Amino acid sequence: MLSRKAEDYLEAILNITAKKGYTRVKDIALAxxxxxxxxxxxxxxxxxxxxxxxxxxxxxxxxxxxxxxxxVIKDRHDTLKALLEIMQVPERIADKDACIxxxxxxxxxxxxxKNFVRFxxxxxDYPQWLDHFKTFCETGEHPCxxxxxxxxxxxxxxxxxxxxxxTD
Numbered sequence: 001m002l003s004r005k006a007e008d009y010l011e012a013i014l015n016i017t018a019k020k021g022y023t024r025v026k027d028i029a030l031a032x033x034x035x036x037x038x039x040x041x042x043x044x045x046x047x048x049x050x051x052x053x054x055x056x057x058x059x060x061x062x063x064x065x066x067x068x069x070x071x072v073i074k075d076r077h078d079t080l081k082a083l084l085e086i087m088q089v090p091e092r093i094a095d096k097d098a099c100i101x102x103x104x105x106x107x108x109x110x111x112x113x114k115n116f117v118r119f120x121x122x123x124x125d126y127p128q129w130l131d132h133f134k135t136f137c138e139t140g141e142h143p144c145x146x147x148x149x150x151x152x153x154x155x156x157x158x159x160x161x162x163x164x165x166x167t168d
Contacts, residue, residue, distance in 0.1 A: 004103040007073045014070035024059040076102040079114045
C-alpha cells in the first residue's frame, strides 16, 4: 500500500507526461509545490518499488504498474472534482478537496459517485433540479417550496371564483 504522498507523485507524473510528453524532477516539484530534493527522494523509493523508472539526468517514466495506479488515482480525482463542481464548489477548491478525498474513500463509494456524475453529465437536458440546487445555495430556500405556495394561493383563488360562479 502506497502513502497518499506517493500516490500524489504518481498522479502528478501521469498528468505532466500527458501534457508535455515527458516528466522531469523540476516539473514534479512545481506541480506538487515541494523541493526538488524531496522529489528525488520519492522517485528513488518509487523506482525501488517498480512504479517508475528514474534516471538522474533522463527524468522519470511510469512503469505499467505505476501508470495503472496513477490512472486509478487520476480517475478518482476527476470524479470527485466533477461531483464537487456539480455541487457548486468553485473549481480551485474542488480540485484541492478532490486531492484530499481521492485517497480516503472506498472503491465502491467512488464507483457510485462516478455513476452519479456520469448520470448527471449525460442527461439529455440540463436537469431542472441542478438549477433548483443552485437557487437553494443562493437563497436557502427550495424553489419548489415557493412554487407550491404560489400554486396553493392560485388554487384557493380558483376555488373562490368557482364558488362565486356556482352561487350566481
